[in-house]
Amino acid sequence: MSSKDVAGFRDYSTKLIKWYHRHHRDLPWRRTNDPYKIWLSEIILQQTRVVQGMPYYLRFVEQYPTLQDLAAADEKEVLRLWQGLGYYSRARNMHQTARLIVEEQGGQFPTSYSELLKLKGIGAYTAAAIASFAYNEAVAAVDGNVYRVLARIFGVETDITSSAAKKEFTALAQQLLPPDDAATFNQAMIEFGAIQCQPVAPDCLLCPFNDVCYAFQHGAQARLPVKGKKNKVRDRYLNYFVVEKDGQLAMRERTTKDVWQGMYDFYLVESPQEPADLDDLVSDHVLAHWLEMGEVVRTAGPYVHLLSHQRIYARFWHIRMSPERSILLPDEMSFYDADEIEQLPKPVLINSYLTENFFNFM
Structure with missing residues (x-):
């Protein structure tokens, strides 16, 4: 997606952020810029819906209110608290990373996207989320919700499971991101995909972008984003x-x-x-x-x-x-x-x- 293609969407960020201020959910990790609590929420919400992950987040914050508390915990205690969330490697990596930050970085969370990427269990999306939400670094956070929103509005036909998709969608999101308000924009993109532009039955009639949305104009909501076949079970x-x-x-x-x-x-x-x-x-x-x-x-x-x-x-x-x-x-x-x-x-x-x-x- 070139800059020319985005030219007609110069007010996209403004409209999106306005929508966010009206409709976003009041979630506890959005009331803080503590990188530890933001990181904790992002790890818990990987492969987990908010309604399921919320009780786990609250229990973890109560049990381990600081990074140092989590690092000092026994792994069995961490896994016990995680029980029921699945994908247990998330909990193990989180615990190991907490110990690494305490032991090798004096308990101080990295303050930039590039440094966050070096931590175990932190990929491009999580690093961008922490960097923007905690430090307002102008880096786009692109998750499944963002893929869906961008594919539908801009008519991006690239298979989101392909190696080319990550680069293409991230570049598009980065072009749209206002450099002075990256935190709100990233939160808005994710929230918009979660509650407005949902995978099934998106609320297109009340969407602020239905006058320009490719999927709405072409009846392609069910087809976009393009996603390859799942691995055999x-x-x-x-x-x-x-x-x-x-x-x-x-x-x-x-x-x-x-x-x-x-x-x-x-x-x-x-x-x-x-x-x-x-x-x-x-x-x-x-x-x-x-x-x-x-x-x-x-x-x-x-x-x-x-x-x-x-x-x-x-x-x-x-x-x-x-x-x-x-x-x-x-x-x-x-x-x-x-x-x-x-x-x-x-x-x-x-x-x-x-x-x-x-x-x-x-």
């Missing part, structure tokens, strides 16, 4: 064995680089397809030992859990051991009582099972 079959002894359950921390790293679950046997019955899984020697020493008292599932690129089918077998019998546990597993389990960081899938079964029966 992979099915996984997880078979969990919940070993109970003396009112405690055996659990382990997931340490491999897979989903839910750093979270706690039960002994797992993954199968290529849904097993017909328990006999399909007893070739596992640990499981065979447990079945010999204990009794399956309850089964549950399948639970279906959707991730971005995976569809998980999970079954649970509750094996109760006699108090007087000794059993072997893998080195990475330990027994935990109900209070201890409550404090462990757990995937939503595991927490749902525990809530519906364990806590109601123990």
Whole structure:
């Protein structure tokens, strides 16, 4: 999009900011220029809607009011507070970055876009958001909402999943950005996409740009922005064995680089397809030992859990051991009582099972 193409939209920024002052939501991270709290909100809101992310933001600010508080926290505490938001690498990267800033930069957040980009877990959008919202640096923050608004209003046909899109959309947003009010403009662009120019059923009749919007004039709202095909979703079959002894359950921390790293679950046997019955899984020697020493008292599932690129089918077998019998546990597993389990960081899938079964029966 050239400067000539933007020439007819010289009042775009003025109209957008006017709309923002009338219609924006009163969100707590918009009432501060503290880079820590702005960063916290941006990390939480990645892949998360505001209505879902708000309680997490408020809990994090209460638990860790400063960057130093977050840096001093144990990772398990951070993951426990994050539980339910998904994409747990966000929480781990956030925690590691907080420690890095405290240890290597004296607890002082970088004050420029270029320096923010050097931090782990901070990409171009997040760096631009922090730089503009906290320091009013004149750099455009371009997220999915901004892609959608620009594609529709200006008729940009570039596939937003392509490598060329980021450069093209950022350049266009940068041309429109008023250098003296970058913070408000970026907030307005994001908010406009979130509540006015929504993915489905945008409010075109009351849009301040409907007289110039390409998508509205050409009936292309459903087609724009252009987005390539999503990655294929992979099915996984997880078979969990919940070993109970003396009112405690055996659990382990997931340490491999897979989903839910750093979270706690039960002994797992993954199968290529849904097993017909328990006999399909007893070739596992640990499981065979447990079945010999204990009794399956309850089964549950399948639970279906959707991730971005995976569809998980999970079954649970509750094996109760006699108090007087000794059993072997893998080195990475330990027994935990109900209070201890409550404090462990757990995937939503595991927490749902525990809530519906364990806590109601123990």
